[in-house]
Amino acid sequence: MGFVFFLMAALWVLGWVMKAPVRARLVMIGFVYLSVLLMHLVLPETAELRQATGGDVRPWLILGGLAGLVALYRSAVHRLRARATPGSAEEAPIRSDSFREAELNRYARHIVLREIGGAGQKKLKAARVLVVGAGGLGSPALLYLAAAGVGRIGVIDDDVVDGSNLQRQVIHRDDMIGVPKVFSAQAAVEALNPFIEIRPYKRRLAPDIADALFDDYDLILDGSDNFDTRYAVNRAAVATRKPLIAGAITQWEGQLSLYDPAMNAPCFECVFPTRPADGLAPSCAEAGVIAPLPGVLGAMMAVEAIKEITAAGEGLRGRLLIYDALFAETRYMRIARRADCSCCGRG
Numbered sequence: 001m002g003f004v005f006f007l008m009a010a011l012w013v014l015g016w017v018m019k020a021p022v023r024a025r026l027v028m029i030g031f032v033y034l035s036v037l038l039m040h041l042v043l044p045e046t047a048e049l050r051q052a053t054g055g056d057v058r059p060w061l062i063l064g065g066l067a068g069l070v071a072l073y074r075s076a077v078h079r080l081r082a083r084a085t086p087g088s089a090e091e092a093p094i095r096s097d098s099f100r101e102a103e104l105n106r107y108a109r110h111i112v113l114r115e116i117g118g119a120g121q122k123k124l125k126a127a128r129v130l131v132v133g134a135g136g137l138g139s140p141a142l143l144y145l146a147a148a149g150v151g152r153i154g155v156i157d158d159d160v161v162d163g164s165n166l167q168r169q170v171i172h173r174d175d176m177i178g179v180p181k182v183f184s185a186q187a188a189v190e191a192l193n194p195f196i197e198i199r200p201y202k203r204r205l206a207p208d209i210a211d212a213l214f215d216d217y218d219l220i221l222d223g224s225d226n227f228d229t230r231y232a233v234n235r236a237a238v239a240t241r242k243p244l245i246a247g248a249i250t251q252w253e254g255q256l257s258l259y260d261p262a263m264n265a266p267c268f269e270c271v272f273p274t275r276p277a278d279g280l281a282p283s284c285a286e287a288g289v290i291a292p293l294p295g296v297l298g299a300m301m302a303v304e305a306i307k308e309i310t311a312a313g314e315g316l317r318g319r320l321l322i323y324d325a326l327f328a329e330t331r332y333m334r335i336a337r338r339a340d341c342s343c344c345g346r347g
Helices: 002-017 022-042 048-052 058-084 088-098 101-106 117-126 138-148 163-167 181-192 207-214 227-240 293-310
Strands: 128-132 152-156 197-201 219-222 244-250 253-259 319-324 329-334
Touching (some): 022 058, 138 181, 138 219, 227 244, 293 319
Parallel strands (some): 128 152, 128 219
Antiparallel strands (some): 244 253, 253 319
């Protein structure tokens, strides 16, 4: 019997040296085992080959049975692990039908995330997100949504790239000064990810076009820098029942929330029913802003968008995040719908 085990071990090592697949090595060892088994069943008891391999078929049958049990156990464990991995059941059709090989490689770090997986990446590819404003907040949000694989991204802005924007609006380049921001953003996004669709709208978001535009998207991100646009965005989001992720920044501070009255969360006007008095909320041009701050808040907006699309974790519905970069503090406030809200009030 020792010679047979030596032969099996030699075949395994030879296969390893030749880089043969594990399955091929197992087949070779199985062939040796079946040959020994056949000899014991066919040859007479006095045959030299039978005597050289133990003389009795029963130890070989027991050995084969044990090997079969081990194989069944390993197969069962593999199936249980596959069932316990989120999105694993979805991956086969996703790999063959929805994503190219280059996309699978691009989004590999998402697919291995327990909370996203293949199913979540498929949701991102099917998602349609509109970003209002291609400035400080819109720049990082657009880049990270594109990098994450959001299938269709719209961006609306009527401004052009100015030299003063480049201190913080990282989607634009020096050679794009004078170019409409939406086209500068489009060029950057397409260079980053050729597998998604970007739709630029060079216009101001006015109430007469907002509802029709929002109907084409699943989720709205508002990175605008004035209250007229913020209120127009909020009213259109409420009217079309679309969740709205809105951020704002000034100097060293920023804030962010997800407004969604359709899911019993407040709308923007529930929290800010009237615009601040003149001078209380100065623009970045008037008050200044530290360069990385819009990057921090814009990236947070993209994170919240990805979570909303994939249903990962806990979002900011009913909570207002306040970030103070100067003192490295992050705080949360609970916010709720107001029955007397002029936009989404129940009355």
